[in-house]
Amino acid sequence: MNIILLKDIDSLGDKHELVTVKNGYGRNYLIPRGLALIANAQNKSKLNEIIAKDEAERAARLNEFKEIAAKLKDVTLVIPAKSGTSGKIFGSVTSLQIANKLREDHEIEVERRRITLPDEIKTLGTYTAVLNLHSEVECKVNFEVIKED
Secondary structure: OEEEEOOOEOOOEOOOOEEEOOHHHHHHHHOOOOOEEEOOHHHHHHHHHHHHHHHHHHHHHHHHHHHHHHHHOOOEEEEEEOEOOOOEEEEEEOHHHHHHHHHHHHOOOOOHHHEEOOOOEEEOEEEEEEEEEEOOEEEEEEEEEEEOO
16 A cells, blocks of 8 residues: 655654555554555645645744754753762663753753753763754753752
8 A cells, every 4th residue: 555654654754755555554553543645646646735834834943943942052951860879870861851851941842752862871960962853953952960859
């Protein structure tokens, strides 16, 4: 079955791409969830309209993401974590914790999948995370992992 993807899907393809999948996967999973359309003549002709609409939305959001990046340029987040006496924390700091901290402190919504951390963070200290806000906007945010009281 040939389909047009409406969203990026790992191991399958990118948004607006024409791909071939098994009939059951397309009919029972992708199409009902709004992730794809059947690639018939009518939907193929609509594809250009959909792409133009998405590009207009992306251009509008680009300025919004640039403002967010400028706002976060000199910000240092403070992430409290339980740790032992040697400075090694129990568990590790995750992108979810950073996304939650951005939401709490700065009212900025960033998907946790768009946050890239340097390796595993298992000790107290200062680190830098990379936020991939947009394909053209990337922002570095410093954060400090401190001992929780």
